[in-house]
Amino acid sequence: MAHTIRWGIMATGWIATTFVRDLLKDPKARDASDVAHRVIAVASSSAKAKATQLISSLGIPGPCTAYGNYEDLVTDSDVDVIYVATPHSHHFQNVMLALSAGKNVLCEKAFTVNAAQAKILYETARQKNLFLMEAVWTRYFPLSVQVRQIIRSGVIGEVLRTVADTSFGEAVEEKWATTHRMVNPDLAGGALLELGIYSLTWVFQTLYHTLPKDQRKPPSVTSQMTRYHLTGADESTSIILTFSTSTPSNTALPRCSHGIALTNIRVSSDPDGQGTSGPTIRIQGTKGEIQVFGYPFRPTRYRVIPVKGAGEVREVECPFPDGGHGMAWEADEVARCLRDGKVESEGMPWEESIAIMEVMDEVRRQGGLEYPAQIESTEYPLQLWG
Numbered sequence: 001m002a003h004t005i006r007w008g009i010m011a012t013g014w015i016a017t018t019f020v021r022d023l024l025k026d027p028k029a030r031d032a033s034d035v036a037h038r039v040i041a042v043a044s045s046s047a048k049a050k051a052t053q054l055i056s057s058l059g060i061p062g063p064c065t066a067y068g069n070y071e072d073l074v075t076d077s078d079v080d081v082i083y084v085a086t087p088h089s090h091h092f093q094n095v096m097l098a099l100s101a102g103k104n105v106l107c108e109k110a111f112t113v114n115a116a117q118a119k120i121l122y123e124t125a126r127q128k129n130l131f132l133m134e135a136v137w138t139r140y141f142p143l144s145v146q147v148r149q150i151i152r153s154g155v156i157g158e159v160l161r162t163v164a165d166t167s168f169g170e171a172v173e174e175k176w177a178t179t180h181r182m183v184n185p186d187l188a189g190g191a192l193l194e195l196g197i198y199s200l201t202w203v204f205q206t207l208y209h210t211l212p213k214d215q216r217k218p219p220s221v222t223s224q225m226t227r228y229h230l231t232g233a234d235e236s237t238s239i240i241l242t243f244s245t246s247t248p249s250n251t252a253l254p255r256c257s258h259g260i261a262l263t264n265i266r267v268s269s270d271p272d273g274q275g276t277s278g279p280t281i282r283i284q285g286t287k288g289e290i291q292v293f294g295y296p297f298r299p300t301r302y303r304v305i306p307v308k309g310a311g312e313v314r315e316v317e318c319p320f321p322d323g324g325h326g327m328a329w330e331a332d333e334v335a336r337c338l339r340d341g342k343v344e345s346e347g348m349p350w351e352e353s354i355a356i357m358e359v360m361d362e363v364r365r366q367g368g369l370e371y372p373a374q375i376e377s378t379e380y381p382l383q384l385w386g
C-alpha cells in the first residue's frame with residue numbers, strides 16, 4: 001500500500017505550478033509504487049484568487065483549499081508538509097513560519113540568503129523533530145544517483161577534479177531588466193544563488209558527498225565575481241574550491257581535489273539548448289571521466305570514459321519517464337523520509353546544505369556582494385516586502 005502524503009503549497013509562481021504539475025503525475029510511471037502525493041491546500045500571499053486559479057488550472061482533485069495568506073496554510077491541520085516556493089529572500093521567514101506551526105518543510109533552493117539563516121532553520125527543525133530539506137531536485141534524479149554510485153564504485157578512480165558550468169545566455173537587460181528574481185538584490189537574486197548553486201551541487205555531490213562522512217571537510221574558496229550594472233547583483237561568478245582528499249600523502253604536502261563551479265547569465269553552458277554542445281559537467285578521476293550533458297539543473301545524459309585503452313566508452317540516456325519536469329523524485333524522497341520518521345534526507349543532508357551556503361557566503365564576501373539588511377537578517381518574525 002502506497003504511503004500518501006498531503007502537501008500544502010506556499011506561493012503560486014512558476015516553480016510552485018511546475019512542482020504541483022509533477023506531483024499530480026502517476027508515481028507508477030516512474031516506478032514508485034510505495035509513495036503517493038495529494039495536494040490539499042494552496043496559498044497565495046497576495047490574493048486568494050491566485051490560489052484558486054492554480055487549483056483549477058492544474059485540475060487538482062478536491063478537496064483542495066485555497067488560502068489568501070500563508071498563516072492559514074501552515075495552521076491547516078490536514079497538511080503533512082509545506083512546499084515553500086517563494087523567492088529565496090523570503091525563505092528564512094517563510095520556513096520559520098511553517099516550522100513554528102509544527103509543519104514539515106521542503107524549501108526551494110537557494111535554501112536561504114546566508115548560512116546563519118540556514119543554521120537557525122535546521123536547528124529549529126531538530127528541536128521540533130520536524131522534517132526539513134532544501135529542494136535541490138537534481139540530486140534525486142536517477143542520473144545523479146547513478147553518477148554518485150559510479151564514483152563510489154571506484155570505476156573512474158580517485159576523483160581529483162570536477163568542473164561544472166550552469167550558465168544561461170540571455171539578453172539580461174531585455175529579459176530581466178531590474179526587478180526579476182534573477183537580477184533583483186531585494187529578492188537575493190543574481191547568478192550565484194539562482195544558478196551557481198547547481199554548479200556547487202555537482203562539485204559537492206562528486207567531491208564531498210561521495211566521501212565517507214568522517215572525511216567530508218569544508219573546502220577553501222577562491223572566487224571572482226562580475227556585477228550587473230543595473231542592479232549590482234552578480235551576473236558572472238567563477239569559483240575554485242579545494243577539498244582535502246581521503247588519500248594519505250607521504251609528503252608534507254596534502255593531496256587535494258579541485259571543484260570549479262561556474263555561473264553566468266550572459267553566456268550559456270549549453271548554447272544549442274539541446275544538450276549536444278558538449279558536457280556541462282566533467283568529473284575527472286585517475287582512471288576515467290564522467291561527462292554530463294544538458295543544463296546542470298536538469299541533465300539528460302551522461303558518458304563514462306575510461307582512460308585510454310582501459311575499456312569501452314559507455315553512454316546513458318536518462319529520460320523523464322512520466323513526461324514531467326523531474327521534480328517528483330525529490331517529492332518521493334520527502335514522502336519516504338516522512339514515512340520512515342526521518343527529519344533529514346541522506347541525499348541533501350543539513351550539514352552539506354550549510355556547507356554550501358557557507359561557500360556562497362564566502363564567495364559573496366570576496367566579491368563584495370551584500371543583500372539588503374532585512375533579507376540577510378536572522379530576526380524572526382520580520383516583515384519583508386511583497
Ligand SMILES: NC(=O)C1=CN([C@@H]2O[C@H](COP(=O)(O)OP(=O)(O)OC[C@H]3O[C@@H](n4cnc5c(N)ncnc54)[C@H](OP(=O)(O)O)[C@@H]3O)[C@@H](O)[C@H]2O)C=CC1
Pocket residue numbers: 010011012013014015016043044045046047050085086087088090108109110135137181193194297385386
Ligand atoms: N528548482 C527549480 O528548478 C527552480 C527553483 N526556483 C526557486 O524557486 C523560488 C521561486 O521562483 P519562481 O517560482 O520562479 O518565482 P516566481 O516569481 O514565479 O514566484 C514566486 C512566488 O512567490 C510568492 N512571493 C511571496 N513574496 C514575494 C515577493 N516579495 N516577491 C515575489 N514573489 C513573492 C508569490 O506568490 P503569491 O503571491 O501567490 O504568494 C510569487 O508568485 C526561488 O527561490 C527560485 O530560486 C525557481 C525556478 C526553478
Ligand SMILES: O=C1OC[C@@H](O)[C@H](O)[C@H]1O
Pocket residue numbers: 194195297
Ligand atoms: O533553479 C532554477 O533552475 C531552473 C531554471 O530554469 C531556473 O531559472 C532556476 O532558478
